[in-house]
Amino acid sequence: MASQIQIINVALSRIGANEIQNLTPTADKTRLTAEQKLANSCWDIARQDCLRAHPWNFALKDGQLNQIDGYVGYQFKYAYQLPSDFIRLMQVYGNPTYKVQGRRILLNDEICKIKYVADIQDTMQWDASFTDVMAQRLAHDMGYALTKWSATQHDSMYTIYQQKLKAARYLDSTEDVQDTIGGHDSQYITVRS
Template sequence: MATSVIEICNNALNDLGEEAIASLADNTKAARLCNQRWPAVRDAVLRAHPWNCALAQAELAASAAPAGWQYGSAFPLPADCLRVLSVCCGGADVRAWEVQAARILCDETGPLQVLYVRRIDDPRLFDPLLCETLTARLSATLAYPITASTALAQSFWAAYADKLREARGVDAREASPIAAPAPTSWLTAKMGG
């Protein structure tokens, strides 16, 4: 498990055969690239899967601002929200909702209970496989700018996809299985039930 952003960056740089950096503020091409790319890589990997270590819950109140023409209410998202996973109101799932401009839009009056993937800035809170997946994506992202090799970049993107698949499998086994939805009346009719 990584203890710092620098450790994850150095793992990625080492995979690329580069020298380690001491700080994101170092005056080297590798440090500048890590400093520039790290926030987007972190957020993309966190958003790619509902990592157990990044899950959060919040209760949201409706905004006074209008929701627009499609929905009746708008609920501002928490500042650290990267991806909304589920939306409930009064203990029942909200069926029709969408995220627009950092708000959940729906026809409920609220409050909403939201399960979401949050941005985590402290790598000490990351799952070890999340750290490996972040390292793999950062290696893939930095491969071409550092080495100018398309083949190497493609190889690192494939390694990232493999690492993400492995981490998703392990992470998914650390929670109760999600029940399959009940069949709809259409499906019941088609099946002769």
């Protein structure tokens, strides 16, 4: 798998920009290059957005949440703190009625177990297709600032990103048996029985 620097360099090569060796100043170079500055500013936002775009198998986690003491609500009895690495909620087990509010889940059950997409920061855990998607997203995000592309070139890089994302989603979703989200039949299906 690729390191953060390798992924950034793939993105930089796709836009014809200079590669970097690190993300921090060194003894011989006390100032960051434009590529380093952009990579630093774009990395976290791009990673979290790419992770949120699909329930990637490598990023799915199960967890039992901690109840927030002293919560007083009108619609729900309990509040639970979302994990610090939370990106996107996929399921609340038991299928209760719930609401995500800020960094909390509100519901009436005394226990809250969830499946969620986690913010996987270790690039060595990433799927190869996701790594390619991330590199393309960075190429798009950094491209205009580094190359002063026309709007057409910028749009083209985004189109390539969308195509890579679509292909990666397909590959990821065919690697296992599909989970049932919701865990119950639709009223339109059960009425036919």
